[in-house]
Structure formats: C-alpha cells, structure tokens
Amino acid sequence: MACAGIANPNGWASPVVEEGILVTQIDEGELSAFTTPTGDSLALNPTARLWTYPGGTDDDDGVDLKAIYATPLIDGGIVYVAGYSGQVVALTLQNGRPVTSWGGPVDIAERIVATPALHGDVLYIATEVGRLHRLDASNGTRVATPVDIGGRIWAAPYADARGVYVAGIDRDFVAIDGSSGQSRWSRDIGAVAGDPIAVGGLLYVPAFDRRVHVLDLTADGAERWPDGGRGDAWFWSSPLIEGNTVYAVAVDGSVYAFDRDTGALRWRTIAASSDEVRAAPVLQSNVLMIATRDGDIRGFNPTNGTLLWVEHVSGERFYADPLVLESGLVIFTDEDGGLWRVDPSSGNTQPFLESS
Template structure:
C-alpha cells in the first residue's frame, strides 16, 4: 500500500474489524475529523538521463488494491491481483509461466519458493498453488496483510493480530501457531516475515522476533522502536516491509518511528534512528535507503546508521519503498513515474514512465531486469544500460 493511502484497522479479539482511518503523510488530523489540505507534489526537475534505461516488456495483471509483494525467485516473478489471479512470469521475457485464479479476492501475497506460491484471501483463507493449480486451502483465525513466506517445504503466515503460524507445504496441515497480545490498532500494510539461516524472523509490534521454524518458540527479540504517546495512533509502531537483508543483517522500518538494523543470528540491535516514514526500506552492503512521510529520500550508512545523503526533489509525490540495485536507487511515485537516483549521493540519474498509476509494490530486480507493478495492473520491465 503506497503512502497517501495507509490504512489502519481496529483489532477486536483475533480478527481485524472495521476500517478506522486513512492517514496521509505524518498528519493525524484526518483521523479525528476536520482535515487538512494535501500538500502539492514537488515540480519535477529536468531529467538528466545520465543512465540509459530501455523498456524491456509490458504485461497485464488485474488491478491491485492490497499490499502486494512481488516475489522474485531466480528469473521467476510471482504476483497477483485483487480479483484472485495469481501469475508467475518469466522475468526476461514477461511471458506467463502459469496463471490461475484462487476464486476469491486477495488480501495478501505473493509468497513463493519457485515451486509453491501462496496468498491469503479476504475471506481469511490461505491458498497454496503450484503449476497453475490450487494445492490446498486452509482457514486462518485472523486476517493477514503480509505475504506468506514459503520456505523449507512449509508456509508461514504473519496475521494482523501478530500471530505467526506454520503449515505443511504439501498438505496445508497446521503445524504450530505462536500468538502474542494484540494491540488495538494494526496497519493494513505488509509487515515483516523472512527466513535468515535456520531462523524465522517476524515483525511483532515494534520489534523483530527470531523464531524456531520447527515449533515457533522465540529465540530472541530485538526492539526497533517502542510505543510512545498516550493514544492508540501515537502508540502504533508496527514494522513494515519490505526490509533490506544483507547476510545476517536485517534492516527495517517501524511505522512513523524509526529505521534500524538487527543481527538476525545473535538477535542484537546494531542501531536504530528516528525516522518518520510509512513505507519499508531498501539497501545494499553500504547503505539503507527509505523515504519519509514527506517523500524525502534518506540514506543511512549500514554499518553505523549515520545519515549518508538526502534527496528532497520528490516531496509529496507518494513514493514507494526504494530498491537499491547496483549503483542506483529506484523508487516509483503515485503518478506512475520511476525515478532512478545515484546510490552515492542521491542525485537524479533518469526518469521513465509506466502507465500513470501508483505503484502497487516496491520495484524489484530479477537478473538485469527492473520491474514495477502498478495499481491499475500494469507490469513494466526495464533494463538499465
């Protein structure tokens, strides 16, 4: 879900209940009524086009209104649309490897290990597919907004109530479930769920937790941010995806609170810095990059958390989470433009258009192909020169 339409839902017991608010930028005024005038997007600077980028191919998937994760496994792209379509594409050509329907609207996805793909429907069903056919379905006790993780012949699910569950990848049999006390508000946005070695790493509230994937027991917890303020909105510190992982180091964002990095083997916090963004982060072995609520793009040094640079020419343009690839940082905006910045200093290198609609997910890279999926269902591939 892109900035400008970050939704928050109230929790009641185990399931997400009614839609509570739409938060725009860092202002909380619309939540309480009244409203504020939305800032005007910054005018675009001249495009220097110092880095060549050519269109490679374009595909179509249905419109996307849920927090999509485009899963990359080798040269395969797994993606989905709100109407229930799940597709696996060849990243070099854009052709369908397979495409199928789960028969219901989708709320979260896609997770894939290259063989099995998994999504969650709006009816709280976890659905696993392979080769264009549905393998199994399993009812979940709570809604999920984070793409399932498919790894080690299992499917892991992080639900909106912060519970984590594991299912057998072949049969859908529930293997274990680990719960924690739920807060009254959760984000209708992708959270954090990934595997690091033999540890399952999940975002639970403002902390990363390392779990034993065999039984769900907690190995460690590392706080990225702690709840502050007196009301539920001010205390909301959920971790949001995507994350930047390099080796054992996982860097992530706590919604409107902080960006930090954790050693996912030892469970120790390397650093945490205040940050007011709502989207996840990207990065490489040198930098962690993210955009703030006003769409300033910030880069922190990965080893220390010190600020490396800031790009402030895209203010209020509704940016996606960034992707760091090679010597560049790619970020899409709400008008369907893909901006490519220099990793070294944040200066603009090039700008290309997609289809005029907002990004449905952070840009991804498969091999040498850079891919952007839009809310209207366009899948746009580019190759930097």
C-alpha cells in the same frame, strides 16, 4: 476524491521470477504466470501467459483470495500464495494447479498482508489479527497452535535456524522459538509495516519511528545502529543493501544513504512534495530508482543522491516492490497489476504488460 480506494483492498504483491516463469497479480485477487520475458513487452506476446489462478475450473470453486498483498513465495517448484481473504494455497509453478497433497486452499480466516516465510518444512504466516500460524509446507496442515503476537502484522516474518522474527504495527519486534512458539526476546522499535531484510545475521528493519533499525540476530536483537539510520518520516519500504551502503526511502519520498557499519548519513534527498512511497528502491545500471503513489518514477545517482530524471505515469499508483529481470529490465507494478518497463539510463517508461 483523493482518498478514493483507500477503503478497498487492492493488494500490492510484487512480481517474482523463478525457473524462467514470472508470477504476478495482474488482476485483483488473481495470480498469473508468464514465460520469461525476453522481449520489450509481454503484451506483444499473447502466448506468454501460462496460467491464471483461480482460473474458473471446478478445482478453484470456493477460492477467493480477494486481493494479494503478500508476495508469492516460490520454493522447489511450488508457489505459496496468501490472499487477503485468509486463504493460503500451494500451486505447481509450471501449470498453476493446486498441489494435490494440500487438498485445496487452507482457510486461516484472518486477513493476510504479510508475505509468508518458509524455513525447513514450515510455512510461517502472519495475519492482520496479530497471530503467527505455522503450516506444514508439504500438505498445508497446522504444525502447531497459532502464536499470539498482538497488533496487526503487515511485515513479512523472517525465519532462520534460531527462530522466527515478527514485527507488527503495535510497536514490538518479537523473536519466537520456531517449534515451541515461546518468545525469546523482544525489542520496542516502533511500528513496522515494511519487510525486514536479512544479511549476514543482521536484520535491517524499516520502522515508523523514522528509523532504520539494524538488529543483531546472533545477540538477542542488539541494536547495531544505536544512533544511526535516522530520517524525517516513516520508513515503510524495505531498505536496499548494496556494498557498504544502505539505501532507504521514507514515505514522504526522501531518499537516504546510510553507512552500512554505523548507520551514519552519507547523503539524503529531500522530496519536493510530500509523496507516499511504499515500494522498495532498486539499483540497476548505477541508477537508484524509486516509485511513488502519485505515479512518479525517479532515478538518482547512488553516490551523491543527485536527481537524474523523473518520469510520471499518469493515472497510476506504485506500491509494489520493483523487480529486476535477468535481462536487466527493471519492472515496476502499478496498483491495477499493470507492469511498466523502465530504462535506467533515461527513465523512459513503457507499458510492459497491461492489466486486463
């Protein structure tokens, strides 16, 4: 059945690299770390795995992340992980052991899909029941009572000195005072499930109203593209900002290039068949790449949208955002946690690390 698996959460956390360590969800609900991949395949280097969490030790008793949708957040040698089960843990990047000052996982008891945000010492965690929790990043204690936003929150909150910005799938984008939790302003921009991207005081927000919204955080969220950024299907994946162009992929697989100042359409490709795309686009070696739920990886010319190549990975689904390693390797993660290395020039796709 085509819908097999839709009722079971698998998680689509994107892999991250910090201090030469790649952290990824290779098995459902488990986080693994590998030494910096330098070769062609991590699978060829069995000693590359540094740690796995939970790893079956006594310390990990009672830890059940269930599935990981939120991309692990790494700051100052600490990995903050939020599981779909509602548990939040802080791990030492080098060895994967829980940070002692946290005293074990913090159970929020609400499902977590959104990637947490960190600003100063406060870790902002948005949940599926529409609440924003504020934890002290150093010890995991609650800084203040949770703020009710309403609706399910799947998009990562964004925090800066002015406050925290949260978008839910209940069609409201809300700016909150970080310390008091009071709402500063809100914008009705349609349901938002994809992570907004902040650049230069502007927040680029993909929305289900078939638009990419650009909100000016310095002007109470004033819309900077009142007439631009329009597509023909939901925008779920995060947009990619490169030079003076904003690339966005709609869930039906159509790719759009918008003028960064006005949101005017520069070019668009129409998907041959209705795909489901959640993964963000990536630009490497002058090739714009997207990955679909049906297992397609496609390369486009970023200047005019011409399709350069299509690779199909049989039996795999791509939801997670891709990663570009320092070496220039482009990594896509499949639904089961397997990593795939893609050559931007030819589209040649090879297994990089297989899920167990």
